[in-house]
Amino acid sequence: MAHEPTKIIACPTCKKSVPWTEESKFRPFCSKRCRLLDLGAWTDGDRYISGDRDFDGSNEEEER
Ligand SMILES: [Zn+2]
Numbered sequence: 001m002a003h004e005p006t007k008i009i010a011c012p013t014c015k016k017s018v019p020w021t022e023e024s025k026f027r028p029f030c031s032k033r034c035r036l037l038d039l040g041a042w043t044d045g046d047r048y049i050s051g052d053r054d055f056d057g058s059n060e061e062e063e064r
Pocket residue numbers: 011012013014015016029030031034
C-alpha cells in the first residue's frame with residue numbers, strides 16, 4: 001500500500017504552507033481568518049474572479 005505524502009498547498013491569503021489533510025478544515029486557507037479575509041475580497045468587487053489557483057487540485061475536491 002502506497003502511503004501518499006501529505007500535499008502542501010499555499011494559503012491564497014497569506015501564502016503560508018497548508019497541509020492538505022482532513023485536519024486542515026479551512027483549506028485551501030490556513031485558518032478561518034484567512035478564509036474570511038478571502039471572502040471579504042470577493043465581496044469587495046467582482047474583478048476578483050479570475051481563478052488563479054495556486055495548486056492544481058486534481059481530483060481532490062473533498063468536502064469544504
Ligand atoms: Zn493564511
